[in-house]
Amino acid sequence: MSSAREQAIRTPAGAPGPGPHPGLPPRAGVGLKPAHVQAILEGAPDLGFFEVHAENYLVAGGPMHTDLTRIAERYPLSIHGVGLSIGGEDPLDPDHLRALRGLLDRYQPALFSEHLAWSTHGGVFWNDLLPVPYDQATLNRVCAHLDQAQDTLGRRILLENPATYVEFADSTLSEAEFVSALVARTGCGLLLDVNNAYVSCTNHGRDVLGYLAALPLAQVGEIHLAGFHRETDSAGDSLLIDSHGSAVDAAVWDLYAWTLARLGPQPTLIEWDNDIPAFDRLQAEARRADRLLAGLGTAGGTAGGIAA
Amino acid sequence: MSGHAAWCTALLDPDRDLPPGLTTWNGSDPAQRFAVYRNNVTVSLMEALADTFPVCQASVGEPRFRDLARDFVRAHPPRSPVLARYGQGFAEFAAASTLAAPWPYLPDLARLELACLDALHAADAPPLDPDTLTAALARPETLPALRLGLHPSLKTLDSPFAVVSRWAAQQGDGAPPAIDPGRPESAWVLRRGRAVLVLPMSAGDGRFARALQAGATLGEAAATAAADESGGDPDAAGGFDLTRCLAVLLREHVLTGIT
Numbered sequence: 001m002s003s004a005r006e007q008a009i010r011t012p013a014g015a016p017g018p019g020p021h022p023g024l025p026p027r028a029g030v031g032l033k034p035a036h037v038q039a040i041l042e043g044a045p046d047l048g049f050f051e052v053h054a055e056n057y058l059v060a061g062g063p064m065h066t067d068l069t070r071i072a073e074r075y076p077l078s079i080h081g082v083g084l085s086i087g088g089e090d091p092l093d094p095d096h097l098r099a100l101r102g103l104l105d106r107y108q109p110a111l112f113s114e115h116l117a118w119s120t121h122g123g124v125f126w127n128d129l130l131p132v133p134y135d136q137a138t139l140n141r142v143c144a145h146l147d148q149a150q151d152t153l154g155r156r157i158l159l160e161n162p163a164t165y166v167e168f169a170d171s172t173l174s175e176a177e178f179v180s181a182l183v184a185r186t187g188c189g190l191l192l193d194v195n196n197a198y199v200s201c202t203n204h205g206r207d208v209l210g211y212l213a214a215l216p217l218a219q220v221g222e223i224h225l226a227g228f229h230r231e232t233d234s235a236g237d238s239l240l241i242d243s244h245g246s247a248v249d250a251a252v253w254d255l256y257a258w259t260l261a262r263l264g265p266q267p268t269l270i271e272w273d274n275d276i277p278a279f280d281r282l283q284a285e286a287r288r289a290d291r292l293l294a295g296l297g298t299a300g301g302t303a304g305g306i307a308a
Numbered sequence: 309m310s311g312h313a314a315w316c317t318a319l320l321d322p323d324r325d326l327p328p329g330l331t332t333w334n335g336s337d338p339a340q341r342f343a344v345y346r347n348n349v350t351v352s353l354m355e356a357l358a359d360t361f362p363v364c365q366a367s368v369g370e371p372r373f374r375d376l377a378r379d380f381v382r383a384h385p386p387r388s389p390v391l392a393r394y395g396q397g398f399a400e401f402a403a404a405s406t407l408a409a410p411w412p413y414l415p416d417l418a419r420l421e422l423a424c425l426d427a428l429h430a431a432d433a434p435p436l437d438p439d440t441l442t443a444a445l446a447r448p449e450t451l452p453a454l455r456l457g458l459h460p461s462l463k464t465l466d467s468p469f470a471v472v473s474r475w476a477a478q479q480g481d482g483a484p485p486a487i488d489p490g491r492p493e494s495a496w497v498l499r500r501g502r503a504v505l506v507l508p509m510s511a512g513d514g515r516f517a518r519a520l521q522a523g524a525t526l527g528e529a530a531a532t533a534a535a536d537e538s539g540g541d542p543d544a545a546g547g548f549d550l551t552r553c554l555a556v557l558l559r560e561h562v563l564t565g566i567t
Binding site: 055056058059060061062063064065066082083084085088089090093096099118119120121122123124125126127128130133165166167168169170203204205206233234235237239241 | 310311312313315316319329330331332333334335336337338340341342344345348349352353356385386387388389390391392428429430431432433460461499502
């Protein structure tokens with residue numbers, strides 16, 4: 001990124017700056033699951049932070065809020081939106097934005113993040129993160145949505161790079177160019193999902209190291225790690241599904257180590273949303289990330305790893 | 309048709325053509341890749357319904373429930389990114405579906421399970437403080453004119469079927485309830501602390517609770533609840549029991565205010 005473009009970055013008033021954010025330590029955290037809350041409150045595990053999906057907490061009261069309040073008293077919190085549809089063709093839902101603002105005001109999380117994807121159209125919510133073409137019209141629309149969301153929420157958003165399964169013939173920009181332009185124009189940060197990077201680059205025959213190097217890595221404020229599921233496409237090549245239902249793959253650990261070598265320690269989330277394991281298993285994944293964050297471990301993935 | 313409209317049309321119906329403009333790096337079939345999105349959408353929403361209606365699923369069996377859920381998802385995809393209320397309308401959908409015809413109680417069982425979910429996520433409200441209650445009870449002559457504030461989680465349900473017993477049996481060892489499945493039953497559903505309770509009550513008790521929620525005084529609500537009994541249905545399920553109702557309101561911390 002050129003210095004001229006860096007100067008053009010517009011950051012909402014009062015928003016945290018780039019890089020590691022005050023309040024979310026450069027440690028490993030995990031997604032908070034209702035089934036684990038009791039074990040966490042009783043065992044006080046040594047974790048850097050917890051992350052929750054915003055939409056699960058847009059309910060009036062009850063144990064979801066009771067639990068999150070107790071967790072937030074003890075740990076830094078990251079709130080991750082999965083339903084804002086920033087990539088949507090329709091205007092953002094103002095009621096949903098207001099509800100998110102209320103949630104952020106209530107819990108004051110260290111971070112709020114969302115996705116480069118769409119999930120709502122024509123008033124229907126599709127419960128998936130659907131892809132957008134990388135062209136100028138889409139870029140303008142996503143920038144406008146990000147500006148509106150950051151203004152309404154009163155804070156900087158970290159935008160997550162997507163896991164995708166198809167590409168668009170109309171795309172005129174690479175994904176890294178598209179993300180870089182978004183970051184430069186809106187001042188948003190980047191939630192670097194290393195698993196998504198690996199999944200998408202595998203699914204589309206891209207060089208993952210070249211992809212990562214072309215992203216605005218200085219604006220990364222958090223890293224996500226998760227497991228994928230491997231299928232085969234009709235041409236016989238791997239088709240990786242971002243399933244969040246298993247341990248982090250060795251190749252993704254290697255990429256993570258490569259990323260840390262470039263960026264230094266970053267808050268890192270272990271995502272495991274399906275076939276949720278016992279808390280100990282989740283914590284073991286977090287410890288592995290913590291060892292890499294502390295510069296103590298090796299990725300321990302594929303033989304030889306990835307040359308930095 | 310916009311790009312996203314074409315996607316939406318194709319997402320829920322595997323017989324539809326793919327949205328235009330999809331490509332793959334290696335010339336592999338984009339339909340197979342688009343199927344990942346189709347599967348994500350439909351299966352995740354079917355799983356959301358299975359999470360909301362576990363007793364319905366257990367009652368009709370997983371294969372039939374999945375057929376019903378798939379039909380419901382395609383006919384009524386969610387209108388909000390907050391899925392805690394997804395499944396509203398499932399009872400009415402099941403009532404009209406031939407797939408659920410062998411289980412005439414299923415719609416009411418679905419209503420009961422949705423009431424449980426609503427109770428779980430309802431707003432918090434502290435119980436009435438004991439001093440206020442003691443002061444009110446010290447002047448019994450004023451009681452009929454009082455209006456009672458009730459916890460936001462309280463819901464009532466009446467069914468011509470034994471859905472309350474069926475729900476209760478499923479909470480234990482899953483054994484079928486040893487009751488007449490055609491017996492009318494009613495319940496109060498409420499949250500006490502972290503737990504959702506389904507309390508077997510009478511239909512008259514339900515009328516009483518609904519009258520209080522509508523703003524009636526204690527005396528008016530009791531009269532409303534008792535009056536409908538004169539219709540002649542001697543069924544015990546219709547019996548209103550003021551003492552039982554008040555005991556539950558106090559014991560389960562449903563009472564949140566007196567004015």
